Amino acid sequence: MKIYDFEGFPNPARIRIALAEKNLTDQVTFVSVDVPGGEHKTKEFLARNPSGLVPALELDDGTVISECTAITEYIDAVSEGPSLTGETPKERAVTHMMQRRAEAELLDAVAAYFHHATPGLGPDIETSQCADWGNLQKERALRGMRYFDDVLADREFMTGDSFSMVDITAFAGLAFADFAKIDVPADCANLIAWRQRVASRPSIAG
Ligand SMILES: N[C@@H](CCC(=O)N[C@@H](CS)C(=O)NCC(=O)O)C(=O)O
Incomplete structure (x- = not known):
């Protein structure tokens, strides 16, 4: 591969x-x-x-x-070990749903802000920017952070008790938000604590 x-x-x-x-x-x-x-x-x-x-x-x-x-x-x-995408039909459906939310409401929203409302990857690549839309996506990302903070009020990971691809996507979304200078609201205590837990996993901490 x-x-x-x-x-x-x-x-x-x-x-x-x-x-x-x-x-x-x-x-x-x-x-x-x-x-x-x-x-x-x-x-x-x-x-x-x-x-x-x-x-x-x-x-x-x-x-x-x-x-x-x-x-x-x-x-x-194609691999062994704990699933990142869910084992049962219900787990798979919930994981896919939450994955889409982590993309649309967080990672992709941050990306749209970065590519449209900041210099992004530079003028040769960012050839069709729309700053107003980018700024709306920044607001969407902030709403997404609050949504995931609520989700994490009663669970350890984004879909429940197990780490999944949704945690990976949301973690990447927050890393991108740092880079794009979108701060996680300080009162999102669940999200901030979750981020620390995820950051300490060997797959991320190395
Ligand atoms: N939805 C895609 C997003 C991929 C994506 O946006 N990749 C970025 C790098 S983080 C990229 O290639 N950007 C180049 C560009 O926007 O021109 C996925 O899940 O793989």
């Missing part, structure tokens, strides 16, 4: 954490795509992933899988 990514960026980090959780890091070849230099928008990369985004997983038979949710579901299905 190959992973096309750029180390340190939030979505690639989601897959690196998932691989570490599943003890698969050593079985993957990482291919660095120079995102700040625009390599993800070249014809060659777009042929691999028409979305022009990293990460992308390439299987040994040449199949390319993009989107962190799909990549994580694949990684989870």
Whole structure:
């Protein structure tokens, strides 16, 4: 398996954490795509992933899988150990639902703020910015933080008692928020405590 990514960026980090959780890091070849230099928008990369985004997983038979949710579901299905995506139909459905919320209400909202209302990745890449929409997405991300703070009032992890891909996504969302200078509201005590717990996992702390 190959992973096309750029180390340190939030979505690639989601897959690196998932691989570490599943003890698969050593079985993957990482291919660095120079995102700040625009390599993800070249014809060659777009042929691999028409979305022009990293990460992308390439299987040994040449199949390319993009989107962190799909990549994580694949990684989870082919490996042993505690599931990141749920065991039962109900767990899988709840995990998928919460994953979508962690993307839409947090990580993707922060990303939209970064790409539209700040210089983002620079003028060569950010060619169609809309600052008003970006600023609305910042408000959405802050509402998302409050929503996840409420969710965590009665549970250790985003979907219940077990760590899942939703925790990975929300953790990456907060890391991106730091980078984009969106502060977690100080009264989100559950979210702040959860973040510390997650940060201490070997897959993240190293
Ligand atoms: N929904 C995608 C998001 C991927 C994404 O936005 N990746 C960023 C890096 S963190 C990227 O490639 N950005 C390049 C760009 O926006 O031009 C996923 O889940 O994989």
